[in-house]
Amino acid sequence: MSEITVTVAGAARRVPADTTAGELLQGEGGPDRSTVAARINGELRDLAAVVSAGDVVEAVPVDSADGRSILRHSTAHVMAQAVQDLFPGTLLGIGPPIENGFYYDFAPHHPFAPDDLARIEKRMFEIVKEDQIFKRRVVSDEDARVELADEPFKLELIGLKGGTADDESVEVGGSELTIYDNIRRDGTLAWKDLCRGPHIPSTRAIPALKLMRSAAAYWRGSEKNPQLQRIYGTAWESRDALKAYLAMLVEAEKRDHRKLGLELDLFSFPDELGSGLAVFHPKGGVIRKEMEDYSRAKHLAAGYEFVNTPHITKGKLYEISGHLDWYSDGMYPPMELDGGTNYYLKPMNCPMHILIYRARGRSYRELPLRMFEFGTVYRYEKSGVIHGLTRVRGMTQDDAHIFTTIDDMRDELRKLLTFVLDLLRDFGLEDFYLELSTKNPDKFVGDDAVWETATATLAEVAAESGLELVPDPGGAAFYGPKISVQARDAIGRTWQMSTIQVDFNLPERFELEYQGADGERHRPVMIHRALFGSIERFFAVLTEHYAGAFPPWLAPVQAVGIPITDTHVPYLDGPVGEALRAAGVRFEVDDSDDRMQKKIRNAQKQKVPFMLIAGDDDVAAGAVSFRYRDGTQKNGVAIADAVAEIRDAIERRVQV
RNA sequence: GCCGGUGUGGCGCAAUCUGGCAGCGCACCCGACUUGUAAUCGGGAGGUUAGGGGUUCAAUUCCCCUCGCCGGCUCCA
Numbered sequence: 001m002s003e004i005t006v007t008v009a010g011a012a013r014r015v016p017a018d019t020t021a022g023e024l025l026q027g028e029g030g031p032d033r034s035t036v037a038a039r040i041n042g043e044l045r046d047l048a049a050v051v052s053a054g055d056v057v058e059a060v061p062v063d064s065a066d067g068r069s070i071l072r073h074s075t076a077h078v079m080a081q082a083v084q085d086l087f088p089g090t091l092l093g094i095g096p097p098i099e100n101g102f103y104y105d106f107a108p109h110h111p112f113a114p115d116d117l118a119r120i121e122k123r124m125f126e127i128v129k130e131d132q133i134f135k136r137r138v139v140s141d142e143d144a145r146v147e148l149a150d151e152p153f154k155l156e157l158i159g160l161k162g163g164t165a166d167d168e169s170v171e172v173g174g175s176e177l178t179i180y181d182n183i184r185r186d187g188t189l190a191w192k193d194l195c196r197g198p199h200i201p202s203t204r205a206i207p208a209l210k211l212m213r214s215a216a217a218y219w220r221g222s223e224k225n226p227q228l229q230r231i232y233g234t235a236w237e238s239r240d241a242l243k244a245y246l247a248m249l250v251e252a253e254k255r256d257h258r259k260l261g262l263e264l265d266l267f268s269f270p271d272e273l274g275s276g277l278a279v280f281h282p283k284g285g286v287i288r289k290e291m292e293d294y295s296r297a298k299h300l301a302a303g304y305e306f307v308n309t310p311h312i313t314k315g316k317l318y319e320i321s322g323h324l325d326w327y328s329d330g331m332y333p334p335m336e337l338d339g340g341t342n343y344y345l346k347p348m349n350c351p352m353h354i355l356i357y358r359a360r361g362r363s364y365r366e367l368p369l370r371m372f373e374f375g376t377v378y379r380y381e382k383s384g385v386i387h388g389l390t391r392v393r394g395m396t397q398d399d400a401h402i403f404t405t406i407d408d409m410r411d412e413l414r415k416l417l418t419f420v421l422d423l424l425r426d427f428g429l430e431d432f433y434l435e436l437s438t439k440n441p442d443k444f445v446g447d448d449a450v451w452e453t454a455t456a457t458l459a460e461v462a463a464e465s466g467l468e469l470v471p472d473p474g475g476a477a478f479y480g481p482k483i484s485v486q487a488r489d490a491i492g493r494t495w496q497m498s499t500i501q502v503d504f505n506l507p508e509r510f511e512l513e514y515q516g517a518d519g520e521r522h523r524p525v526m527i528h529r530a531l532f533g534s535i536e537r538f539f540a541v542l543t544e545h546y547a548g549a550f551p552p553w554l555a556p557v558q559a560v561g562i563p564i565t566d567t568h569v570p571y572l573d574g575p576v577g578e579a580l581r582a583a584g585v586r587f588e589v590d591d592s593d594d595r596m597q598k599k600i601r602n603a604q605k606q607k608v609p610f611m612l613i614a615g616d617d618d619v620a621a622g623a624v625s626f627r628y629r630d631g632t633q634k635n636g637v638a639i640a641d642a643v644a645e646i647r648d649a650i651e652r653r654v655q656v
Numbered sequence: 657g658c659c660g661g662u663g664u665g666g667c668g669c670a671a672u673c674u675g676g677c678a679g680c681g682c683a684c685c686c687g688a689c690u691u692g693u694a695a696u697c698g699g700g701a702g703g704u705u706a707g708g709g710g711u712u713c714a715a716u717u718c719c720c721c722u723c724g725c726c727g728g729c730u731c732c733a
Binding site for chain 2: 111112113114212213214215216217218221222223227228229230232262263269271275321322323326327329330347348350379381382383384385387391477478479528562564565566567593594595596597598599600601602603604605611613614615616617618625627631633635
């Protein structure tokens with residue numbers, strides 16, 4: 001047998017010509033189950049792949065991003081096998097890995113019931129125990145069509161070979177068509193699937209799995225196609241990793257703003273109002289007011305002018321803007337008034353701000369002109385998409401439109417990004433990345449040169465921020481490119497927060513102009529931006545980020561006075577309360593009939609930042625005793641010091 | 657909008673599968689207790705079981721329709 005030279009983990013090695021990646025990686029992490037695949041010359045391959053002369057081979061550990069994807073993709077195969085075992089005749093869709101798990105789409109005779117998931121999962125564990133080998137086999141299109149004659153969805157995929165859509169790439173994304181056979185220990189074929197791979201060596205290499213839920217999903221992601229039944233599952237490199245993931249989900253559920261909104265009495269969605277229409281209760285109202293006050297102050301300092309516009313308008317406005325053509329489905333139907341004029345609830349503020357711009361002639365000396373408004377808009381979101389405060393039908397945007405010359409655009413965008421990030425940081429979000437959405441070649445207005453300038457400017461400004469920049473090709477709205485700021489919250493989830501969007505279209509449609517230094521009329525560029533997105537949505541994100549334990553400056557009640565007995569109520573209401581209220585602290589005394597311990601429990605459950613306890617000792621000393629949210633305490637603090645400490649935490653906007 | 661699930665005092669749940677007096681805890685109201693860091697004791701009030709229709713001697717329970725909510729999909733100017 002001839003020998004070849006390959007590079008393994010950075011070192012050259014001589015090995016027999018028919019060596020597999022798996023054999024090569026023995027002692028480099030294999031053959032124990034911590035290596036699930038190989039990276040050969042940068043490409044992910046099965047451990048069973050035979051290496052060639054000159055190959056550079058690395059191990060893909062199961063606990064790496066690629067390793068988990070391969071594990072999960074393989075687990076999806078196991079699930080599909082289990083489903084077809086238990087429900088013969090069920091057709092296969094696709095089954096890719098996704099963040100934190102995988103799914104597989106099926107066309108079953110009946111939708112899966114919750115009990116079915118338990119049965120499928122049980123069967124999956126049996127398949128794992130059977131230690132079936134994943135074996136790759138290259139097939140011709142013709143052979144594949146014969147083999148998969150009973151799988152119409154798979155046949156459709158064969159026709160798409162080489163397609164680029166992500167969800168198809170796991171099936172047929174490569175240059176050649178492959179089928180993976182699942183082979184039992186006795187050599188018989190257990191199951192097979194059209195698949196690009198790679199896969200883990202055997203089903204035994206799945207250390208931990210769990211099925212999560214079933215749901216419907218449209219075939220190939222289009223509403224026009226039939227709906228398939230999707231089962232979501234997850235798989236991890238160890239039982240502990242699975243446990244940690246499930247614990248994270250429990251934590252996320254505890255932080256759910258809908259649950260906290262009820263527990264902390266922040267807001268509700270009365271049935272009488274209709275879906276997606278929130279009312280803010282007094283405690284939610286305080287938080288909201290603090291958010292707004294702070295935002296206003298920052299905008300004032302940054303040179304914005306405050307405008308105000310109505311909630312309804314004649315349809316004419318949205319005819320000019322074009323929204324009635326493109327988005328009327330998302331608008332509440334019109335109110336027809338006398339004379340047959342249609343009035344609409346506004347789904348956006350921009351055309352109204354444009355009218356303010358256009359109210360008189362504008363000079364280049366006025367630009368950039370920055371108009372800000374807390375503008376309440378109404379959108380007829382489809383019934384199935386409404387979700388707490390994050391997706392509503394009535395919301396208030398912290399909306400601004402900046403009218404600028406093309407020359408000033410760069411400077412303005414740079415300032416804007418800094419402004420956005422500073423504001424988000426003030427609200428306690430620290431961890432960001434940016435997304436740059438660029439032109440969709442099939443759907444855009446405006447000329448290429450301007451698009452390129454704007455896109456390049458956005459990219460440049462984004463790069464200057466030093467933040468990670470993720471491209472989103474084709475993701476722009478038809479009227480201009482945008483940057484969106486994504487923030488990671490306290491438990492690592494990402495939320496799209498602010499958007500900064502360049503618009504070439506509306507200035508055109510409304511024929512906006514300014515007179516330049518050259519005496520000629522020019523068209524301004526418009527920048528749309530919302531920092532909170534909507535107050536409602538930002539409120540939800542903050543609630544989940546802080547798990548309801550808002551920092552003092554936002555907390556509805558900043559300090560609660562807890563008397564040891566009734567006799568200490570006048571002290572807390574009097575000298576203590578007066579000093580705190582004079583300092584602007586939101587302070588309440590719990591003078592209910594409950595015992596002191598119960599009062600502490602209640603304040604703790606309400607996540608009040610500071611509890612001020614007073615008994616005989618404190619009264620005698622002119623002091624209070626602090627109890628903080630984490631249960632620590634500090635006794636005998638003089639009233640003035642207590643006020644100063646609380647005041648300081650509020651002013652510095654710190655978390656306690 | 658689509659698929660599936662679900663709906664019982666303000667909140668969390670039981671009784672529903674297998675039809676037979678709607679129950680518990682918290683919150684609320686009244687009374688007693690006056691206590692140093694996460695639930696004091698006793699009493700009371702509160703429900704047309706989301707709404708409508710059907711089957712039945714009898715419906716919270718079974719069936720149908722509508723609405724809301726939940727999980728996804730599609731959508732998100």
